Each structure stands twice: as C-alpha cells, then as structure tokens.
Amino acid sequence: MARLSDLFNLNLSDVTKKTIVEYIWVGGSGRDLRSKARTLPGPVTDPSKLPKWNFDGSSTEQAPGEDSEVILYPQAIFRDPFRRGNHILAMCDCYTPTGDPIPTNKRHAAAKIFSHPDVVAEGPWFGIEQEYTLLQKDVSWPLGWPVGGFPGPQGPYYCGVGADKAFGRDIVDAHYKACLYAGINISGVNGEVMPGQWEFQVGPAVGISAGDQLWVARYILERITEVAGAVLSFDPKPIPGDWNGAGAHSNYSTKSMREEGGYDVIKKAIEKLRLRHKDHIAAYGEGNERRLTGKHETADINTFSWGVANRGASIRVGRDTEKAGKGYFEDRRPASNMDPYVVTSMIAETTLLWKP
Incomplete structure (x- = not known):
C-alpha cells in the first residue's frame, strides 16, 4: 500500500x-x-x-x-x-x-436563463447548504451507528465534538480542504442534527457558477468517500422515523435585494415563489415528500409559508436582513439530491422573469 x-x-x-x-x-x-x-x-x-x-x-x-x-x-x-x-x-x-x-443536460437551459439581460443586470448570488449522510460501506447504515441498532436521540450531534457525537470528521475536513484547493468557494462545514450527517456550504456564487461549483464539490466528496471506504448518500430522508432529513437550503439575493429598499423586493419575490410553489416542489428533488413533513425543521410539502428566523417555514428570512431592510432569503424546500442547475435557474426565473 x-x-x-x-x-x-x-x-x-x-x-x-x-x-x-x-x-x-x-x-x-x-x-x-x-x-x-x-x-x-x-x-x-x-x-x-x-x-x-x-x-x-x-x-x-x-x-x-x-x-x-x-x-x-x-x-x-x-x-x-x-x-x-x-x-x-x-x-x-x-x-x-x-x-x-x-x-x-439541465445546465444548457439554466445557462439560457442566467444569460438573460434582466437576470445578468441583477447579479443573482447563491449560497447552497448541501447536507449529506455518510454510510458504512457493507451495511448501508449511517457511519457511527451500531449495526442494526440506533444511537441516542438527536440533540448532542449538531455541530457536536467527540468520538461519540461526530462520525466521519476526517472525510469532512479532507473534503473542505480539497474544495479550497480546487478553487471552489466553499464557505464552511458543520455536523448536522442526525448523527453521521454533515453539511458543507458553497457560495456566494454568481449565476451558473453555483451549479458548476456544487456539482464539482459533490464529485470531490464522492471521490474522497471512495478512498475512505464509506458510502455517500444524498437521500433526503435516509432513515425513516424521528430523524432529520437532508436538504440543500438555497440562499438567494439579487442586486436590488442587497441595496436600500431591498426588503420590499424580497417580499415581492417570496410572493412569486408562493404562487409557483407546486412547480418548484416538483423540481426540487426526488423523494422530497418523505422529508418535507412539517416536522424536523421543515415546512409541510403542500403548504407554502415564510417567516423571519423560522426554520419550519418554506422560506426563511434572517434577522439581519429584517433589521437592515435588505439582504437575502433562504429557500428551505430543496432536497439534498436536487440538481443545482435546475433549482438556481428556477429561483432566478421565477423572481426575475416570470410575470404572474
């Protein structure tokens, strides 16, 4: 060796x-x-x-x-x-x-939307929070879980530290550094609520580059887990029951949202997203209905909602955005297995080009 x-x-x-x-x-x-x-x-x-x-x-x-x-x-x-x-x-x-x-080829259609003059003028920024689960290779059971059994209830694992709380940190840190080496704008990592589940964030990235960077970050992670002998899962609900699912929360802003008066622009964009809720849900990942149940920090898949600092809403607006009167919002609906070309271009198309 x-x-x-x-x-x-x-x-x-x-x-x-x-x-x-x-x-x-x-x-x-x-x-x-x-x-x-x-x-x-x-x-x-x-x-x-x-x-x-x-x-x-x-x-x-x-x-x-x-x-x-x-x-x-x-x-x-x-x-x-x-x-x-x-x-x-x-x-x-x-x-x-x-x-x-x-x-x-979903990139081709996305590139058309991102090259539209009205979209280019708004300089859309994306920050995607990619959640994933690490599985033991031979049993397809989360890393760190007893084979055929369950760990203690959720609570100590989110951003947890210690051999009984954080499983697979060597893979996570290797991926973090490899993405930085590659030139991907990876902005952070953290342990997630379910043990064996982690998250990395890509962004801010402008337009089509958000999809390019996220796909390559996924590729690098797949290669690292290959070397480590672990299995990478983007299933939005890898373990049924009282365990958190895995999403790809998509943070979004435009030039108008980032400038003075941007909060009103954000609210108008959210209203457009409400009107096209079913269309977005249909494009936001396979098996998402198992995750979007209204529990475990999700909104119900059939009901659109938004709120400030509300992680149980479809769209979350941060306290800082509300206070500043400008900024960004987070679409919490996309599943972990979503196609970033589809999701980012659809958000841009709905908020910047679609006329209700």
Whole structure:
C-alpha cells in the first residue's frame, strides 16, 4: 500500500508538461456523477480551449445502443486536488453529435436563463447548504451507528465534538480542504442534527457558477468517500422515523435585494415563489415528500409559508436582513439530491422573469 501511495502521489511536473484532465458529467439519473480522464500536451486554463470528447451514452442511460455517442462540452475548470500539479477537473454538459443538448443536460437551459439581460443586470448570488449522510460501506447504515441498532436521540450531534457525537470528521475536513484547493468557494462545514450527517456550504456564487461549483464539490466528496471506504448518500430522508432529513437550503439575493429598499423586493419575490410553489416542489428533488413533513425543521410539502428566523417555514428570512431592510432569503424546500442547475435557474426565473 505504501508503494501504491508513492505512485499515486508522483509529481509529474518534474518529468513532463503533459496535463491530465478529468472530464466530469451528470449521468442518466440526473443525480449520479461520471468521469473519465484524458492526457493533453500541456496546461489549460480556459474551458473553451479544452477539446470536446465523447462517451458511450448507452452505458449511462443517456443514449440508445444503436446511436450511443454523446459529446462532452467542457464548461468550467477546477484544479485537481487528487493529481495536483497542472492537472484539472473539467465540469461538462452533454450534447448529441449534431449539437443539441440531450434531455438530461439541465445546465444548457439554466445557462439560457442566467444569460438573460434582466437576470445578468441583477447579479443573482447563491449560497447552497448541501447536507449529506455518510454510510458504512457493507451495511448501508449511517457511519457511527451500531449495526442494526440506533444511537441516542438527536440533540448532542449538531455541530457536536467527540468520538461519540461526530462520525466521519476526517472525510469532512479532507473534503473542505480539497474544495479550497480546487478553487471552489466553499464557505464552511458543520455536523448536522442526525448523527453521521454533515453539511458543507458553497457560495456566494454568481449565476451558473453555483451549479458548476456544487456539482464539482459533490464529485470531490464522492471521490474522497471512495478512498475512505464509506458510502455517500444524498437521500433526503435516509432513515425513516424521528430523524432529520437532508436538504440543500438555497440562499438567494439579487442586486436590488442587497441595496436600500431591498426588503420590499424580497417580499415581492417570496410572493412569486408562493404562487409557483407546486412547480418548484416538483423540481426540487426526488423523494422530497418523505422529508418535507412539517416536522424536523421543515415546512409541510403542500403548504407554502415564510417567516423571519423560522426554520419550519418554506422560506426563511434572517434577522439581519429584517433589521437592515435588505439582504437575502433562504429557500428551505430543496432536497439534498436536487440538481443545482435546475433549482438556481428556477429561483432566478421565477423572481426575475416570470410575470404572474
């Protein structure tokens, strides 16, 4: 294993200028990540300078076997925390050979919304709180839980410290540092209410970059849990019963919301979200009805509500925002397995482009 580690950590910059690019894309389920690597002659810093590539879409449920070629378009570049040096990660989206986005390509539609002049003028900021659960590999049971049994009730685990309260901190801290190395604007981490559950925050990020950064942060976490021998779950309710679910609370502001008089703009935006509640819920993640029950710091899935400092509401406005009369709000409805391209662009479209 020591020899393998030595080879894994080889510094190629001493012997070659060649660069390894890991092409990353979202698979056919809309929730799985795929990737494969390619060698280029030298360093690349602009995604438009990367060559397009292809993969077998019939093996990812993204194309039929008789016409299986799907084309990868690199869209965003990040430093590779695994290979390091000049090696990079490239977040891609997927197209047919004729240049049409395939049905699972949610980035393409999001990019159209974020490039709309009315949206660009408002400079939408997002901060996404990604919750997730770490599972034991062979039994699919949360890390730190007795196999076939349960830990003590929730209470001491949220932001907890100690071997009997925090399970998987080495994975969490490795991910935190790897994201910073990659160039992702990860703004923090914390232990969550259910033991074995954690959260990281990405943002503030502007427009389409929020989706790019969150997907790559998920990819890096998946790779780290692979090395650690743990299983990563984005299930919005991994354990039934009196245990917290996992969400992806999405914090949002626009230029008008951040300026004087912004609180009135926020309230008008929230009213638009109320009118389209069912549309948003339908796009906010699979299995979300198991999480949004009105309990465990959630609103009921069928009822829209908002409030100041209310974590049992659909939309929460912070005390600081209320006091300052400007700022941001938090959409607490998205599930942990949501597609950030879909959620961020839908919030922007509803609040900035949609006319009731």
